[in-house]
Amino acid sequence: MKHRIYTRLPRTLAVAVPVVAILASAACSTTDTPVANASSTTSISATQQPAATGDSAIVTQNRLSADAAVKAAGAALAKCRADGLGFVTVSVVDRAGNVIAMVRGDNAAQHTVEASREKAYTSAAFGADTSDLSQRTKGEGSTIADLPGTLFLAGGVTVKAGSASIAGIGVGGAPDGMQDQACAAAGRDAIASSLG
Known part of the structure; x- marks a missing residue:
């Protein structure tokens, strides 16, 4: 009814x-x-806010600005050019691996583009320079080197705000990975004073 x-x-x-x-x-x-x-x-x-844990539903994350990324990439390429290695690519990425700035030097081979990005991402994600991480790839069976999008070769440096990794700078193309890494470190040094 x-x-x-x-x-x-x-x-x-x-x-x-x-x-x-x-x-x-x-x-x-x-x-x-x-x-x-x-x-x-x-x-x-x-x-x-959620009462059980006291956690907030919103997370604030520090990020490297576009201006700082461009400055770091330029400084890294300048260092490589000064060392006679202008044929490299420099990538600056955020912690998730998204490219903030990239510069491809004159005559840099195509493979240097992806190598620089992967080195930058690896250092940002793990919060350490890739030369320090390479020892973790040793061993039998699967290792962290099997993670997609990573490259555990020297040439990537982490950018930190305090103790937190917020970005990575990767350089690819020099004959030796430590030369790549010296250029990436020069990029990091160029913005170090603004990181607090």
């Missing part, structure tokens, strides 16, 4: 009833969401 009465209600009333029920339910619930003033937006109080 209840079903028949509901279906006979005018269409606008049938739609309005569920909406009113939802609004009434919302009005009866209690929240501690204060309104700062009538002209501002609603702010969420700390008590609405």
Whole structure:
């Protein structure tokens, strides 16, 4: 019987009833969401954060600015050119491996593009220079060298804000990985004073 009465209600009333029920339910619930003033937006109080762990649902992450990345890439390439190694590629990536800045030196081979990016990502993700990480790739069976998108050859340096890795600088193309790494370190040094 209840079903028949509901279906006979005018269409606008049938739609309005569920909406009113939802609004009434919302009005009866209690929240501690204060309104700062009538002209501002609603702010969420700390008590609405997940209570079990005290963790926030929002994470703030430090990132290297585009200007700093361009400066680091330029300084790394300048160091390589000064050493007679201008045929390298320099990549600056964030911790997730996204390229912030990249510069390909004159006559740099195509493989140097990906090598520099992978070295930069490896150092950023692991928070260490790739020359220091290469020992972790030794051993039988699977090693961290099997992780896709990584390259555990010298030439990548980590960029840190405090103790947290926020970026990586990778250089590829020099005849020796430690020459790549010296250029990458020069890029890091060029922005070190602005990292705090």
